Amino acid sequence: MLVNKMQSDDQLVIADKTFTSRLFTGTGKFNDQQTMIAALRASQSELVTMALKRIDMEHKDDDILAPLIKNGMNLLPNTSGARNAKEAIFAAQLAREALQTNWIKLEIHPDPKYLLPDPIETLKAAEFLARDGFVVLPYVHADPVLCKHLEAAGCAAVMPLGAPIGSNKGLKTIDFLEIIIEQANIPVIVDAGIGSPSHAALAMELGADAVLVNTAMAVARDPVLMSDAFAKAVQAGRQAYLAGLAGQ
Amino acid sequence: MLVNKMQSDDQLVIADKTFTSRLFTGTGKFNDQQTMIAALRASQSELVTMALKRIDMEHKDDDILAPLIKNGMNLLPNTSGARNAKEAIFAAQLAREALQTNWIKLEIHPDPKYLLPDPIETLKAAEFLARDGFVVLPYVHADPVLCKHLEAAGCAAVMPLGAPIGSNKGLKTIDFLEIIIEQANIPVIVDAGIGSPSHAALAMELGADAVLVNTAMAVARDPVLMSDAFAKAVQAGRQAYLAGLAGQ
Amino acid sequence: MLVNKMQSDDQLVIADKTFTSRLFTGTGKFNDQQTMIAALRASQSELVTMALKRIDMEHKDDDILAPLIKNGMNLLPNTSGARNAKEAIFAAQLAREALQTNWIKLEIHPDPKYLLPDPIETLKAAEFLARDGFVVLPYVHADPVLCKHLEAAGCAAVMPLGAPIGSNKGLKTIDFLEIIIEQANIPVIVDAGIGSPSHAALAMELGADAVLVNTAMAVARDPVLMSDAFAKAVQAGRQAYLAGLAGQ
Amino acid sequence: MLVNKMQSDDQLVIADKTFTSRLFTGTGKFNDQQTMIAALRASQSELVTMALKRIDMEHKDDDILAPLIKNGMNLLPNTSGARNAKEAIFAAQLAREALQTNWIKLEIHPDPKYLLPDPIETLKAAEFLARDGFVVLPYVHADPVLCKHLEAAGCAAVMPLGAPIGSNKGLKTIDFLEIIIEQANIPVIVDAGIGSPSHAALAMELGADAVLVNTAMAVARDPVLMSDAFAKAVQAGRQAYLAGLAGQ
Amino acid sequence: MKLFVNERVITIPADCNIEQLLTLLESPLKGSAVAVNQHIISRSTWTEYKLNEGDQIALFQAIAGG
Amino acid sequence: MKLFVNERVITIPADCNIEQLLTLLESPLKGSAVAVNQHIISRSTWTEYKLNEGDQIALFQAIAGG
Amino acid sequence: MKLFVNERVITIPADCNIEQLLTLLESPLKGSAVAVNQHIISRSTWTEYKLNEGDQIALFQAIAGG
């Protein structure tokens, strides 16, 4: 049948990995680990972000790694907390050791209020990390020229934002996402701001290759049901893109 | 499992019928009947609209009825073409005879350019038809006060528009749809203007009880794949509504 | 000079009156009468709305009438508070006696929360009042078909809303205002929801004949400065309409 | 009177210059020089952009300089056409010689289709030019972090875009303009995309210090009338900002 | 003579007309409208219209409003 | 006997009822509705309803539509 | 032997290597990364890398995060 054929054929390749699901997820802000795992399973996500932090010797965190790996998810450590290229590079190298992966979500946000990414430091770190063998996925403003620079620097994908992290405002940068998608030769993953399944579907309809969702799942009243909703919405948006939406 | 449980329990009741799918569809504008049937099957829709017209004795139309009924779809004849209450009532009564159903999608649009509904004539016809035993689903502007009048007149649901028919512009009336949904004691079905799965998901996230889609499926490059996309998007939006979206 | 020539020629005619200013104003919600008069003067408005109420024998209101008339403003009494056609007709007739004018802003809003107008009762009252010699300006939803009915009923203008009264949300109905303006043979005055000068300018750029502003002026920190801002914005929008905006 | 008092006090200072008008203009795309001068006069603009190009020995251009200077306008040469920092620096230095001003609008856009600015090269050039004694006004994406870098680099103002140049789409970056304005310690001038007076008014209502408009004036059917409309809209938006807009 | 003005009982001299009533009540003539027993009384007849015992007078006035 | 079906003149045998008419016209019974001289004729009476000379028959059918 | 782990003073036996340190601290090997005096130490050398008196150890662990 046509639909199934489409789905099995339509895979996303980034660097050495092939993804069937175009919904990437984060592991932050869930109430507890059990809910997180159940939600991530419902999302069918194959790539989940993680952070790295200095161990607090008094209050050790749960082991989050084992259940993720057990469920077959690929890990995408991020450099959150880094305020400049130097800190981000250090964080990336630590993450590589900790998680034994050369994939890195490069995040540099000097401003603690809106957590918006720094274009200058991000490009600097991306150039270094790409040469250092990393599969670099930088979180950036929806700036088409910057995205071309990052592509030239050897990034494996770009992750432009839809709206400030955690704002749930949707695709406020839609006019620029369209240009980025039009011009990119590497996958475009819309990150940040996606607050509902309809936002995720819209990003996919525009031709984004994937979306990354975290807050909207984690803080829902029912995170598992919400994650399943996102999974369906991403499929719906992708299929609509492939099926050819009529113009307005 | 939670997700399945939710889905099997979450049914929409209108008058004497119970629906599992919240995606209603139209049968217009498809390239051919075979594509239409395949698309409607992919949509999983359980209620499809039809029109009625005077038979052209020279050029008879295909029998569209048999395959729809064979596929278990409920029929919702409309009164399209009616320019006032009198014509709409006559059309409704004809449709009742032709399709042996007392369900009617009441459409009265005097203006041929934008096909916008007439509030005055629609209420007049709705009052008559509801008393005459019809299950009346009126297509209306997203006018909250009018919707309350139609509810009082005995309509089984209201079908406010998102944007002009066939425009694919999405939920341009969103501020008023929210008020209608807040105030209604009967199901609210968003009709007209839904041009993509993300639009459909958004309508469901707002709390609409169902959506009606036609043009966006029929004129897609691949109507079957698009219809499946709409099915998923409607489920996604409904689940998100039930799972409790976080605020912005 | 071109600009001045344009301004002196470009007048708005409604029934028997000619207006140089296309900014109509309301008199509600000002902190005190002195501020109100100063703000209305700054607005250069030539038509101001008023309400009518039963006199409270214990707490008599200020005489608001004298200063308005002294400043050369035309009065537009409204029927606010009316919940149906009968109450609105009575209110209009009272207003005619009280203010010795046959102009009436017809407002019928049964719902106390959003104050949205009732299309059915408004048309009924408009038909009666127009035959009874009133210059009827009905406040209505941005419903193009209803506006044509009101035009046929003999209304002197239509006053479609941009957003719910007092919401300051701007032109949420813009897609339908454009259709109303395209189809109307009587002046179109955008009422309700205009919360800032940019909203007022936008309405005029679309081709609206005038706007009515109240809340945004009255509740500003500096109502006089704000009213002057609205006066300029309305002129700016009107001039842009006349000067021919380029498409996007 | 309050209004006049406000206007005479409310001046914009950038580097060594004080502006009464907050409408900056461009000189491109006018049909002829006479219309351009008349429009710029009507706009009351005190700062106008110019470009620099290699003289075509066969087809010499009109002397545009004399009438601008005669009308008391300050000149803001731009570096348009520069594709990287090196070219922009060279262009800035040429412009300083040609126009005997150290003010420069720094524009670097490698992509000829959308003319979007390059954040990396722009910051590099800005750092150099600021140290070289220029009053640098960089045209940039609405990227708050980049704007802070440019401020630190010694720029006199930042000029974030509302939408791609010449698109007339308005403030598509509004969510980020608000953050830029909130965080900036130097003037914020919204540039590019302002297609109508209502857009200009909106930018000023947000708290922008000035706007730059060119295409929308130059390609209007009546550029003089349109320029006057923009002058009024900018004043309206500024006054509304000062007068304290009520929230929605 | 007793009658009702906006639901309150008022005592006035017999043979009073509407204009006299308004004056008694210190109510402004301008900007006012009067209904007697639900019928609006035209301003032009205020001096002729005699009020009766038990009349229900509704007295309205223009106020600030949107 | 002559009558009109959707404005066209048709000649049919006398004493014909509606169901017979539809059969003659090779028109499907299902999905159809019939009005005679502006009155809608219920499907349940199609076999009883005798047509007369000059009757104006309007014949409708369900088609695809939005 | 005294050294610093995430700014806290820790006393451990001399000749301890990184893997032994983690075991002493009951810290998981998996998902962890270690820097000694600002230099990241590759996991493959943890059993060889001898710690010295006064070393500044930074110990990191993967946690949930957006």
Place this chain on the structure above:
Amino acid sequence: MKLFVNERVITIPADCNIEQLLTLLESPLKGSAVAVNQHIISRSTWTEYKLNEGDQIALFQAIAGG
């Protein structure tokens, strides 16, 4: 003496300075900028700066622009 102005070959008298060149070319002094062999020549030295055989002159002028 031959040199290049905006890629075109021009013949001018020897010992010509920049200001003289502009005058010969009937090019306005105001609003112009000049680079010789990629170096921008300050307006204040235009009368002193002697041009040489084969110099690459780039001549710029202010024009209308956004």
